[in-house]
Amino acid sequence: MHIVVVGLSHHTAPVEVRERLAFAPTAMEKPLHQMLALPAIAEALIVSTCNRVELYAASKEPDTAVATLRRFLADYHGVPLEEIEQNLYDYQGEEAIRHLFRVSSSLDSMIIGEPQILGQIKTAYGYAVEFRTAGLILNRFLHKAFSVAKRVRTETGIASSAVSVSFAAVELARKIFDRLDDKGVMIIGAGEMCELAARHFVSNGVTRVLVTNRTFERAEKLAAEFQGRAVPFEQFTDHLASVDIVLTSTGAPTFILGHRQMEEILRRRKNRPMFLIDIAVPRDVDPKVNNLDNVYLYDVDDLQGVVQANLKERQKEAHRAEAIVNEEIGQFHVWLANLEVKPTIVALRRRFEEITAQEVAKTFGNHKDLTDAQRKGIEAMANAIVNKLLHRPIALLKRTQNETGGEDYVDTVRELFDLPAPAVDETPLEPLDDDTDNR
Amino acid sequence: MTFDVLLFKATLLVYSVATLLYLVGVITRREQLGHCAKWTLVGGFATHCIALGARWAATGFPPAASLYEALSFFSWALVGTYLLFDLRYRIAALGAFVCPLALVMMIGGSAASKQKITVNPILDSWWFPVHVTLAFLGYAVFAVAAMAGVMYLLQERRVKAKKFSGLFFRLPPLDVLDSINYKCLSFGFPLMTMGIISGAIWANSAWGGYWRWEPKETGALVTWFLYAALLHGRLTVGWRGRRAAIFAIIGFVCLLFTFLGVNLLSGGQHTFRSFGE
Structure with missing residues (x-):
């Protein structure tokens, strides 16, 4: 028995093509049963996400299966096969095994290491189980793919660093502060990005939140969301010494926080380190502030740089992940x-x-x-x-x-010797653990 | 080769393995390796304890009379201090900085003469082990502070300059390194103070004078003032971070000079040579 896959992903097809071939998650029974009814298909699984559509099957005749599945994918959606031919890829045997292992370990994702894909494959597998199109081979195959993904996630740093600007801010804070739960955050202005970053800080333990805004009502509203306190904009510098992390995004045309002011604030807080995140354009904080000891000032571009560096780091970790995948392919084979x-x-x-x-x-x-x-x-x-x-x-x-x-x-x-087809016994599988975090 | 020297060599070997494991563990960022490194180091430390005990039994004097013994003792105190810190902080990266330092001292020790020294009877009193233990523990704690300082400066420069590669991902948060600096200072300073006082008392009982302004004593006093200044600055005006790290490094360089430089460059009662006279 062989495993085959036919599909397309963000690597091979633009979104216009992907959306035409996607399967609706609410109606998976029909396509799964139709796929299983095809000649040379013994077991069937459909993975359909916004970045990929893939048909997995177990088959005795892999070449026939691939041709049938290509045709099925086009016909099912009423798209001429010739139109999408160049967007499709197919793999058989070892290559098909490698493909699913890489996809579920998020090595094939647009953002390497993003955790959603594993959950999406688990959902797809759930449908195949529910509608009884997965048998012995796909069962074992998918469970193996999940365990490979888990190994990759725990043994490599592929998913350990932030790849969004707002999360990068939290990650940077962790390079400055050991703990966040005893730190205070001040939000100056009420930009969306600030709010998002503040939310990340709060969900990572920060409990003290101060909010200030030119319109005090808005500050109060946002403060209520974080169970924080609103402070009048005119006096915000008086409160700065009491917080460790500052998120600013006002529409002010000039700097609202200068070198001299920061010097004074640092003296008041006995040089305890401060992390300033200036998301405003034009900037709110004088860049010279970064030259002061124990102050770390980051603007939008700097955070973007963190994201880029993290992506690069993930690429490096991906090499180690590939080694794990290779190892596991052998075992499954x-x-x-x-x-x-x-x-x-x-x-x-x-x-x-x-x-x-x-x-x-x-x-x-x-x-x-x-x-x-x-x-x-x-x-x-x-x-x-x-x-x-x-x-x-x-x-x-x-x-x-x-x-x-x-x-x-x-x-x-x-x-x-004209032997009968094997009646394979179902070996019990370890239960499917649902531990995908959706960070 | 006598038993104690054999054990010393074994310790050196185990420390080399631990250093290698720490370095590889930090470079490849594998936590399990850091864990292996720690337990290897614990094994090395145990061997080291026996080695020092055997040396003490063989010579009849605390094993800090010759340069070889002193370096070995220093390295023992350093590893012991690090392992104590590890109970609280669990930073493999710190091991990757401290362990090589201990190893360098062991290698230095293995290059020095291992001949047994008969200590001048005048100096043989209980103040001897008390003085050297306090002094070396103080040295060791300050050595850890200096290593944390180096790590702080490396990491601080990366966070400030927004350079995110290599070490950035491997070093602990800045305020952890700074709090190590403070912890070391608050343990090291009393140790060093008591070390100096016990030395003075010992000197008085041996030669009838507390303080003779010989090079090592002067060096120690200068270093003591340096650390006193740092402690004062920390407690009153909030010297921390970069400045504290730089101070810790300068202080340790002074210590090393006091410990080794004075021996190599000049005379006085503290040179190891003079022990036997």
């Missing part, structure tokens, strides 16, 4: 091959034993004068011949099961 080899060996033995039993019975029927000892001897001889004959083929099957081309031997043996 062995399992998949085993799935074929073990029942084949059992069936092969059974076939030979059946023939032996028949022939021995026939011999005993023809020669009624045999003594018990002679009968035993004949039985033993027949069994020994079968064992000797089977020894090498079975050894070969076992030896080549993890090698490429190993499945050819399995197919040959099945054909040579």
